[in-house]
Amino acid sequence: MINENNKIKRAFHMPNAKALIVFLTAGDPDADSCVKFIPEMERAGADLIEIGIPFSDPIAEDEIVQAANIRAIKRGMTTDGVFDIVKRVRERSQIPLCLKSYLNPVFHYGYERFFEKCGELSVDGIIIPDLPYEEKAEVEEPANRHNVALIPMLAPASEERIERIAKNTDGYIYVTGSKEAVPSLVESIRRVTAAPCAIGVGIAAPKQVEHMASFSEGCIVESAAVKIIEEYGKEAAPRLYEFVKNMKEAVFAINL
């Protein structure tokens, strides 16, 4: 388990507060822009940032995030490049940070070396879409030793697996699936754990944030943010600021 220095809980700190989690793909459109975007998103009210390590075959992503992965790789982004982005972000911000990566880049970097680097840069968590509960043992020990939370994912199809997985939560639970199915999934999770649930189901508009945050502890915004970066490239910072600010206001509306 992670210790009290881990910053994820800050994202979910206020009683009944809802967290806004925003994702971007490292290296899209380039490293310098990502270093600029993250503090802008924080200033606009993001509580936690997920940084995607680009992968050649992002099987669990939609077309928008897939395209961002391919763009970033084409422009030369590597795992070392991602850590460099994190290092530069950390020079100006202590916002809770999670990485999101497929297992192969982590495996190739070397589990120990990867999580040691995360620890040094005060990365708080990691989401690995192709690492189910049954396989997590090979990653868990080095991750925890460096105080990096392994964020579990749950889907409506998890059914009887929910209890086992949810009870062992570090950080927060990444709840995925269809927009219609997540409310009852969160209800099932509630029965077994008090760990925060953050919903990642293609949330793109403030209205959706209001709805999703009404029965969870937070919303994860992925494609919608990536799409802004796709459209505006290096000039995306003010657009991202505006977008995140609107989303955050929707979260506040719930908090009131």
Add this chain to the structure above:
Amino acid sequence: MSKGRYGIHGGQYVSEALMNEIQRLEECYEYYKKDEGFQAELTELLNNYAGRPSLLYYAEKMTKDLGGAKIYLKREDLNHTGSHKINNVLGQVLMAKKMGKTRVIAETGAGQHGVATATAAALLGMECEIFMGREDTERQALNVYRMELLGAKVHSVTSGTQTLKDAVNETMREWTNRMADTHYVLGSVMGPHPFPMIVRDFQSVISREAREQILKAEGRLPAAVVACVGGGSNAMGAFYHFIEDKEVELIGCEAAGKGVDTACHAATVTKGSLGIFHGMKSYFCQDEYGQIAPVYSISAGLDYPGVGPEHANLHDTGRAKYVPITDEEAVSAFEYIAKTEGIICAIESAHAIAQVRKIAADYSPDQNIIVCVSGRGDKDVAAIARYRGVDIHD
């Protein structure tokens, strides 16, 4: 650690959303594996629909020409739909139907697995959708039309490298979005457990027959069994019942494309490294950061950056060896077996023939070698013509 391990390889590295489904699949498979009714129904389909058992043909002219071991060809090309793929597909589609599924989906490279899946779906009354890389739909246009004739819908996959690995990605995505009525008929001994085991078991009919046939014909086991390896399903099927016979050499032939020292190959065991992709730990062609590398082969069926986990383990333990065969060697073997034996084999299978041409003379005439002719080569004729500079299109 999860189930389905072959040494350090294998496992179940898939998204949480798929875990229940693959665990259910495993339970169902374990049930039907022991269910006599199911096995009888499958045997009936294999024998009276697919045309099994396939011949073990003594290639006398090739034997004389190469001057060494007697060469036997395991004729999977004579199966209905023209390749070994039908063995696995009939098993999986029949099982899917018993599980209450009404729809099957599959990836395909050369189109052989897609055609086989569409065939079984037509026969057993299932809806069928096939995912095929855009590049492959172009080089195998005839197979696309064939699948459509059989009632399947073919999706041209435009993501990534637009070949087999991307077709697998897209089929996985489709399955994750729609599991309730859909079974993913994975075509090779790869992917998350239980697929490598299920596909191997259904393909092991090849070596079960071959072992009996060779003992009957020669009164002794083969000195070697040779098969081509992409994901590795025909090779795993051809090796399986010989694994315990330590004196039988097992040789897998990988696609070396334009050569293993160029960037254009798909020689996963020879040039790849350990990784985790498509649900399994195994060997993959990838860069130093674990990005899956674009691979190349003249053969769409071998154009895959990974290899099944059981093969990876057979390599680790030294039980099987894996050798690279270039496009040029394969094309030359394709022409050779046509002229020598009157057999137009698949360009995939020609990789195995090429290896036999290299090694036959190292054995004595009282020894024998079994080569798996995994498929027939009608689909490749136009591509081979183009390779030789003759402008023919499908």
